[in-house]
Amino acid sequence: MSLVSTVSRRDVEWTATDILFAPPPVRRGEFEFDLALRHAGMRRVRLRYETVGDPRLPAVFVAGGISAHRHLAANAADPVRGWWEAQVGAGRAIDPARHHVLAIDWLGADGVLDVPIDPGDQADAIAALLDRLDVAHLHAFAGASYGAMVGLQLAARHPARVDRLVAISGVHRAHPYSSAWRALQRRVVQLGALQCDGVDGLVLARQVALLGYRTPEEFEERFGAARVVDGRVHVPAEDYLDHAGQAYAARTPITAFLRLSESIDLQDVAPSSVTAPVTLVAVEQDRLVPVADAYALAQGLRGETRLRVLRSRYGHDAFLKEPEAIAAILREAIDAEQPA
Amino acid sequence: MSLVSTVSRRDVEWTATDILFAPPPVRRGEFEFDLALRHAGMRRVRLRYETVGDPRLPAVFVAGGISAHRHLAANAADPVRGWWEAQVGAGRAIDPARHHVLAIDWLGADGVLDVPIDPGDQADAIAALLDRLDVAHLHAFAGASYGAMVGLQLAARHPARVDRLVAISGVHRAHPYSSAWRALQRRVVQLGALQCDGVDGLVLARQVALLGYRTPEEFEERFGAARVVDGRVHVPAEDYLDHAGQAYAARTPITAFLRLSESIDLQDVAPSSVTAPVTLVAVEQDRLVPVADAYALAQGLRGETRLRVLRSRYGHDAFLKEPEAIAAILREAIDAEQPA
Incomplete structure (x- = not known):
């Protein structure tokens, strides 16, 4: 795929649109480090990540449910479909041509780390990844379900790293x-x-x-x-x-x-500890995260807060099954103040 | 306990109120008969029943969830607490001084009958019990949860046996x-x-x-x-x-x-096959029987229909945990047209 862009480069003058045809760079890696887990003390952990897009672009971290992983969408390095194809990719709300897109495999996802893992531990691991990749701060953290919980943790524990947060169907506590x-x-x-x-x-x-x-x-x-x-x-x-x-x-x-x-079940974030602007998305039919909890969170947050309540027959899974509604919210939240 | 009434009878003139102090007669029994099961053909079944109250009083059949049984409330023959003490007993909505109260152990409850059992089979067994006890028709059938499903079956399959039905948190189908x-x-x-x-x-x-x-x-x-x-x-x-x-x-x-x-899961009653007056009770918070199904049932019933929608934090178990609200509904539905 990179040959296409090489040939093109010689012949035409580039425009922003043309750049969509060059595959964004993919970086996939893993590293070990010592992490002080909240319930299990200092542990050696291994973190696996995948990034897509030019590291000079605004960084957007993407996180999903406990069964989600670092491979968000098919890319130049891995054509296998990812878990959020509808939102991540060329022309999508989260576009590696416009964003430096980051994701991880959750701590514990490999089945090796067999101790209680706090969502705050995931946030600390993400902060370690940002250090390693030299990403000073995230333009946005877009999280759904468990990913929304971890996003709130990151915003609370590492406020300088999160410019804005989109938290879909996940709140400050487990009901x-x-x-x-x-x-x-x-x-x-x-x-x-x-x-x-x-x-x-x-x-x-x-x-x-x-x-x-x-x-x-x-x-x-x-x-x-x-x-x-x-x-x-x-x-x-x-x-x-x-x-x-x-x-x-x-x-x-x-x-x-x-x-x-x-x-x-260990999720526990004081809403007042979050100062970043937050877009909350709740789903009326969600049987795991009652809308009332999203209201309570919205009332407690310290930064600019928007709460969007969706109706969806997919309930908690609306973030996967209502691509248009979610895309519109992501675009508005992520692109709002982004430099042209 | 029956001695008390014998002594009293000699000394005072009885009033309706005094009769409350005489223990209503209890009859507990079981019998075997052949029953054509809807999914398993002709089977020998054993039916266990308990009745409380004078057989000349209006008959009220009471049925609860799949874990309910024939012992509704403590009585002269069995002082053990029953499963619906709040509704059955002296001064309660269903009062053995005013009603001939009938109940069964569900077919299958003893673990012996190991075949698919349709709710319609339970209704047919109840009809057999009414034959055996010489009860021409029930003044009322009061059922909750599975008991409401069976009540609808009885009203549909044996319409001459049910004068009126109270169906709480159970409808014509399984969602x-x-x-x-x-x-x-x-x-x-x-x-x-x-x-x-x-x-x-x-x-x-x-x-x-x-x-x-x-x-x-x-x-x-x-x-x-x-x-x-x-x-x-x-x-x-x-x-x-x-x-x-x-x-x-x-x-x-x-x-x-x-x-x-x-x-x-086998429940399947055509609402239009029920012609008796029905009081339906649905609970907004019920996670098993959506209120929408009660609306659909109410629209399809052929007889006089009342739908009462309750709000309760006990959801499906409101029939057990909201005694006052349920009592008021039972009293109104059962006593409405009862002879003084």
Whole structure:
């Protein structure tokens, strides 16, 4: 792909638009360092990152749910689809031609770090990455779900590093009901761990989690009535849940699920400790993060605050399933004060 | 206790009020009969019932959730507390001094009948009980949760037997999202069944079910933040869930849970097949039975229909946890046209 731009360079005068055809530089790496974890003391951790875009462009850090990772979108170095193709890429709200886009694999995602991991630890790890990459401050942090929680932590713990924050479907705390839901998921894993490989437990735990990510409204549209098959009642959604649970378990270490699930429950940020401008996005149908918690957060934040409440039949997963609405919010929040 | 009334009878002239002091007669029994099950063909079934009150009084059948049973309230024959003390008893909305009160243990509750059980099968069994007890018709059927589903079935399948129906937090169908939730609970049981006695799976399945019966609003009030204990994240609600799950598993056969959970998912009544007057009660916060389904049912019913929508932080369990509101509705619905 880089040959195209080399040839072009000789023949035409460049305009900003033409630059879209040159693949933005990709940097993927990992490094080890000592990190003082909030609940587990000093630990040697390994952080994996991927950046796309010219490092001289405004830096935008992107973070998703506990199952998200550093590969946001297909790029010149890795054509595999990423987890946020709708928002990251040429012409998207977060565009490596205009932004230096950064992302990590969460601490704990490799299943090696088997201790309680606070969302604040993730923020500290991101600060270490910014040091390493010589990124003085982020033009924006765009986080969804767990990523929004970590963004709030970064803004609270390292205020000089975050110019503005977009926090989608994640707030300053874990709701006690949602925590109970996750605790039961972890128990499902533990129940399954008594079996041979424990994968069945992880599949089932993920299925229970999925019900929290989606809504009755969506299931109403997608799935019909139960029926009796071979003397057992079979529910149509089971087929979907089977597929989704198995796909997740195939790519996720059991320890990673347990420790990152726990990490959500440790979220605890004082809203008043966040001074950066924040765009909050809440979804009325979200069954894990009640809109009331987003209101409480919005009232407590110290900087300029915008709260956008969406209606979506995808509930908590709206950040993945409502690309147009999310893109519009990201563009407005990220580009607002950006130098031309 | 019956001696008290014998002595009294000789000494005073009775008034309606005085009759409250004589214990209403209790009849508890069981019988076997052949029943054509909708999904499993002709089966020999055993039905256990308890009735309280003079059989000449207007008959009121009472039915609750899948974990409810025939013992509604302490009575002269059995001083153990029942599952609906707040609504059944002297001076309560359903009063054995004024009503002939009937209840059953659900088909399948003993864990012996290990086949798919339709809610319509329960209605047919109730009709058989009415035959056996020589009850021509019920003055009222008061059902909550699964009991409301069965009440609708009885009104549809045996219209001559039901003069009026109160259906609380249960409608004509199972919602696909709630069905998925229950299907995952059954899988938790199956995962646990690979262990020695399988009880851990039942405990955990019940805990997952409980989250559907309650609400974030209640958990918000009751439970605080997670904390790290011995290197694991512990959520305060876990202690409550442990207690509740273990208490349930101690009294419930695994097969009973599986077959009655399935049975909810088989609910399928055409609203237009119900011609009796119906009082529907829906709860805004119910996470299993969306209010929208109660509206749809109300629109389809053929008889006089009243829909009462409650707000309750107890969600689906409001029928157990909001005694005053439920009592007022029961009194109005059951006593409305009752002869003095």
